[in-house]
Amino acid sequence: MFCAQFEPDGDGFLYRAGLKAEAVRVSAQERQAFVDAFRRDLRRMMVSTIGIIVAIAIAMIAWEANHEAIDRNSLTYWAIIASLTVPLVLAHLYIWRAPARALERRPKAGPPLSRKDIGDRILVEQSYGFHVATLLIFSTLLFASLSVPDPFRGWNLVWLGTWVALILVSIANLYRKWKLSRPG
Numbered sequence: 001m002f003c004a005q006f007e008p009d010g011d012g013f014l015y016r017a018g019l020k021a022e023a024v025r026v027s028a029q030e031r032q033a034f035v036d037a038f039r040r041d042l043r044r045m046m047v048s049t050i051g052i053i054v055a056i057a058i059a060m061i062a063w064e065a066n067h068e069a070i071d072r073n074s075l076t077y078w079a080i081i082a083s084l085t086v087p088l089v090l091a092h093l094y095i096w097r098a099p100a101r102a103l104e105r106r107p108k109a110g111p112p113l114s115r116k117d118i119g120d121r122i123l124v125e126q127s128y129g130f131h132v133a134t135l136l137i138f139s140t141l142l143f144a145s146l147s148v149p150d151p152f153r154g155w156n157l158v159w160l161g162t163w164v165a166l167i168l169v170s171i172a173n174l175y176r177k178w179k180l181s182r183p184g
Contacts, residue, residue: 002035002096005018005099006026006034007023009109012027012031013031014026015034015103019118020113020118021100021112024106024107025106026103034098034099034102042092045088056080060080120180128177131173134166135170135171138163138167139163139167141159142163145160145163
């Protein structure tokens with residue numbers, strides 16, 4: 001998805017931050033440098049994440065060996081989860097936005113994309129397998145919801161409606177992808 005922010009343009013590329021910002025022209029070498037830096041930084045973040053998770057797991061095991069177990073429904077448990085999650089999300093966003101920070105003073109080479117254009121681009125880039133898999137998952141959930149003793153009462157009816165709506169959205173997305181992927 002990171003590479004999708006760069007669209008080919010002659011002998012270079014147009015960079016759109018998050019696919020929606022105004023286009024900025026970059027050379028093929030600059031694009032490759034941004035992609036390489038993103039992959040390197042992402043790899044470093046993942047390795048450090050594994051180290052942090054292992055360290056916290058060891059600390060929690062040591063704590064529980066000498067003290068009472070941490071209640072999974074307690075605020076402390078969720079504070080530990082948040083202390084892991086929030087910095088990782090912020091670090092990922094920082095790495096993702098590196099090209100935008102580096103190119104913010106460059107002249108703009110094109111207008112921002114509309115929401116429809118962004119949606120169409122994302123839809124075309126997704127595989128048919130992804131859409132078929134979501135359709136199969138929602139269909140399986142629908143049939144599982146029908147297998148309960150009284151599927152048309154209370155919350156069961158809400159779940160049935162949800163699965164039917166998601167199946168219809170999946171079918172509509174498959175049709176839109178087919179229509180957008182056709183030549184001409």
